[in-house]
Amino acid sequence: MIEKLAACCAPLETDAYLVGGSVRDWLLSAKPGQDIDIAVSGDPEAIAREIAGRFGGTVVPLSPAHGIVRVAVPADDGAEDGPWNIDVDGFTGTIEEDLARRDFSVNAMAVPLAGRPSSDSLIDMFGGRTDLATKTIRALGPTVFQDDPGRLMRAVRLAGQLKFRVEPGTSKLIAADAGLLASVSPERIREEFLTILSLDGAKGQIEVLDHFGLFEQVIPEL
Structure with missing residues (x-):
């Protein structure tokens, strides 16, 4: 699917990159998962419609405020191991x-969707590949959780999903900013919490939430 996406984006006169969790999962398993994230320098909705037309998918606006559009591609449309969810996000400036x-560093890598996409062309400014090798969740900077407090739950969920550890500096940031979780929508917190509960070793992740002071934010009556 990645090579097909590259071929689809090639004539659109846009810079397109495989990004985020897609790159992370690709590097971990040598193949992309069924959820694919791409970043484009052009109009994400227009590009999503081109992708949908190419693969027989349906365009679903995910976050109009942030310009993220999903293309849902059914499994029965020649989509290999689908179904696929292809999230198209626009960016301004440079991909860097x-x-x-x-x-987090493991989510801050990109691969150009130009020519034949390869890990040899990986853009990795923050040591994400090294952190994958050492099974580490590392925040990109001191304001990561202040910029988006929903990332507090995501850090714990990712660590549980990937069987990674949260490195000490990031752990300190989570504990310091735990109170900011109160500003996150209940729906978003619930989604992350239910995902954590569904993981193998969920009890351990609940203990991690409690250690960071997040559990009392999730269920304040306890």
């Missing part, structure tokens, strides 16, 4: 600037 605004 876009990556610098992300949350």
